[in-house]
Amino acid sequence: MPPPSQPTDERRPRALVIDHAWRGLGPGPASLSGPGGAPLTRTVKLIVLPLIVRPALRPELAADFLGPTEAARLDALIRESGTRLAATAQWFTLLKKARRALGVVAGNPQDLYFQRCFELATEHGAPSADADAVARAVVEDVADAGGGRTVEALKDCLADPALRARLDAELAVAWESRQPTADAAEAVALATETLEACGAPEPDSPAYAAMVGAGHGGLFGRVLWAHANGVWGGEDPPAHLGLTARPVPSRPEVGRGASTATLPAPLDRTLFERLFVVLQSSARREELPTVPELVGREAGRSCAPLGLYDESLRVTVVLGGRLAVGLDPLGPGSASAGSTAAHRAVNSRWRREASVLRARRMTVSPCPDPDGGVLDALAQDLRTPWVAYMRRLWVRLHGRDVHGAPLGDLASAWAVLDGVARSVMMDHRARVRSALRALSATAVQAAEQRNA
Template sequence: MPLPSQPTGERRPRAMVIDGAWRALGSGLESLSGPGGAPLTRTVKLILLPLIVRPALHPDLAADFLAPEPAARLDALLRESGARLVATAQWFTLLKRTRRALGIVAGHPQDLYFQRCFELAAEHGEPGPTAGSLARAVVEDVADADGGRTVDALKRHLADAAQYARLERELAFAWDGRASTPGGDTAVAVTLAGKVLEACGGAEGPRDSPAYASMVAAAHGGLLGRALWAQAGGVWGRADLPAHLGLTERMLPPRPQVGRGASTATLPAPLDRTLFERLFVVLQSSSRREELPTVPELVGREVGRSCAPLGLFDESLRVAVVLGGRLAVGLDPLGIEVPAPGLTSAHRTVNSRWRREASVLRARRMTVSPRPDPDGGALDALAQDLRTPWTAYMRRLWVRLHGRDVRDAGLADAGAAWAVLDGVARSVMMDHRARVRAALRSLSVGSAGSPTAPDLARAAESRSA
C-alpha cells in the first residue's frame, strides 16, 4: 500500500511524491522495486533523481518538502518516463542474466548496471532482437573497466603460498611494532568531540568548529585507537560500555590475519576482520573500482592500515571515529533516558528524528510492556536492537570511513565529518525500518486472518515527516 503523504502545511515530502508516482506506473518495474512495491533506494539514487528529476537543473525539486506546484511537476516527470523505466527494468533483468551466464560475481549489479540500463532504454527502447549481444557487450565493458580490481583478483593474489606467508610475516612485524607507540588520556578528546557535535547538530546546519581542527592536529583519533590496544575503560563516561563500542567482539582487538575468503552474511566486527574481509567489503561495495589502487597496492597498504590505530591511516577519519563514538553513546531512539553525559544538539537532532519512526514507537511500547511479545519474538529482537544502537552505528561508520581511507578521502572540516556521521545515522535508522517491515510482512503471511498482522503492517508503513 502507498505510504501516506504526511503533509506539512501544503508541502509534501519529496520521497512520498516519488513513491506515489512510481506506484501509479503499474506493473513492469519489479526488478527496480522493493518487495512492497516502492522504488529501491538505488533506483531513486541512481536513476530517478540524477537522470529524470535532475535537481541540479531544477532547484525547486531538490528540497525534501515540495509545494503543490513542484510536487505536481515531479509527479508528471516520473509518469512521463514510465515507458522508459519499464524498458530500463527489462534491460536490467537481461544484464543480470547475462552476468550470471558469464560467471561474473564482482560488484553490486544495481550499482554497476542501473544507469547503463537507463541509457540502453533511452537509445533502444525495450530489448529487441539484438539485445543479447548488446547486453553482453555492456557487461564485459563494465567488467573490464575495473582494471582487475575484483574479489576474484584478490583471491588469486592471495592464493600464492609464498605471497601469503610473506604477508603474515609483515602483519606480525607491524603489529608488534605498536608497542613503542605512547598512549594517553582520552578525556580531552571526548570533551572536544562534544564541542564539535554541539556545533554541527543545530537546526541551522553545521558550523565551523575550531575544536575539530584541534582534534586532528593533536591526533586525538590515534589516541583513542591506542587506548583500545591498552584496554582503556570509562572512555565515554559510562562504565557499562566498552571503549570499542562493538568494533571488536574481543576484550582487545586481535592481530589481523591475511584470510582467504569472506561472506557478507558472516562478516565479523570491523577490527576482527582479516585483510581479505576488509578488502572484500571495499571491492564489493564500490561502484567506481577503477578509482581504487590495484589489488597488489590495496593489499600492501592494508597490511599497515590494519595494524594502525582504529585500523585507519588518515587522522581526520580517526577523529571521526571519536566523534561517532561520542554521538553513539548518546543515541536513545526509545527515549528511555540513556545515562550519557552532556548530550549535544547533534544528539537531539538524531534522536528526535529516530523517535518519530512508527517502528520505533512500537518498539518502545514493546520494551516497556511487561507482557511478552505476542508475535513470537521476531519484533522483540528488533526492539532490543534499539537498546544498544551504538553497535550498529559504529560498525557502519567504520566501514564508511575505511572506504574513504582506501581512497585517500579524508574529512577536511567539521561540516564534512558531520555529513558522514549524520548519513550513517540515517542509514542505520532506515535499515532498522526495513527489517521491521520485513518482519511484519513475514508475520502477516504466516498468520493470515490474525487481527494484529494488518495493524502491525499499517503501523510500520506510516511514519512522520
C-alpha cells in the same frame, strides 16, 4: 490506479515525496523497489536524484523539505519518468541474468548496473529481441573496467606462499611497533563540541579542524589498543561499540576467504576480509590501486589507529562513536551520553518511525510479544543501535580511505555521519516490514486452514 496527488498545504520531506510518487508508478519498476514497494536506497541515490531530479540543475529540489510547488514538481518528474523507469527495471533484470551466465561475482549489481540500465532505457526503451547480446556486452564492459580488481584476483594474489609469509612478517612488525596511549578526554570534549555544531544548516566548527590538526583520531585509536572502558562518554554501551568483539583488538591476520554473511567486527577482520568488502561494494573499481598495491597498503592500514590512515576519517570515527552512545530510538532514558544538536536531529527522526513507535510500546508492555518473538527481536535491536551504526560507519570510512577520499570539513563529515544514521534506520524499517509481511502471510494461511 495511482494514489491521489500529494498534500499541498505544508512542507514535506523530499524523501516522502519521492516515496509517494514512486508507489504511484505501479509494479513497473519492481526490480528497483524494496519488498514494500518503496524505491531502494540505491535507486534513489543512483537513479532518481542524479538522473531524474538533477538537483544541480534544479536547486529548488535539492532541499530536504519541499514546499507545495517544489513537491508537485518533483512528483511530476518521477511520474513522467515512469515508462523509462519500468524499462530500466527490465534491463536490470536482464543484466543480472547475463551476469550469472558469465559467472561474474565481483561488485554489487545495483552499484554497477543501475545507471547503465537507465542509459539503456533512455537509448533503447524496453529490452527488444537483441537485448540479450546488449546486456552481455554491458556486463563484460563493466567487468573489464575493473581492470582485474576483483575478489578472484585477490584470492590469486594471496595464494602465493611467499607473499603470505612476507605480509605476516610485516603485520607482526607493525603491530609490535604500536604505541598505545591512555588519555582521550580532550578528544571526547572536542567531539561533543563538534557534534553540537551539527545542528546548524551548514555545519562548521573550529573544533573539527582542531581535532584533525592535533591528531585526536589517531590518539583515540591508540587508546583503544590498550583499553576502552568509558572512553566514548557513555557507561552502558560495550567498550568498543561493536568495532571489535575482543577486550582489545588483536593483530590482523592475512586470511584466505570471506563471506558477507559471516564477516566479523571491523577491527577483527583479516586483510582478505577488509579488501573483500571494498572490491564487492565499490562502484568505481577502476579508480582503485591494483590488487597487489591494495594488499600492500592494507597491511599497514590494518595496524594503524582505528584501522585507517587518514586523520579526518579517524576523527569521524570518534565523532560517530560519540554520536552512537547517545542514539536513543526508544525515547529519553535509554542512552547515557547526554545530547547534542546531532543527537537531537538523529533521535527525533528515528522516534517518528512507525516501527520504532511499535517497538517502544512492546518495550514497556508487560505482555509477551504476541507475534512469537519476531518483532521483539527487532525491538531489541533498538536498545543497542550503536552496533549497526558503528559497523556501517567504519566500512564506509574504510572505503573512503582506500579510495583516498578524506573529509575536508565538518559539513562533509556530518553528511557521512547523518547518512549512515539514515541508512541504519531505513534498514531497520525494511526488516520490520518484512517481518510483518511474513507474520501476515502466516495468519492468512492459518485462517485458510481453519476454514478448509
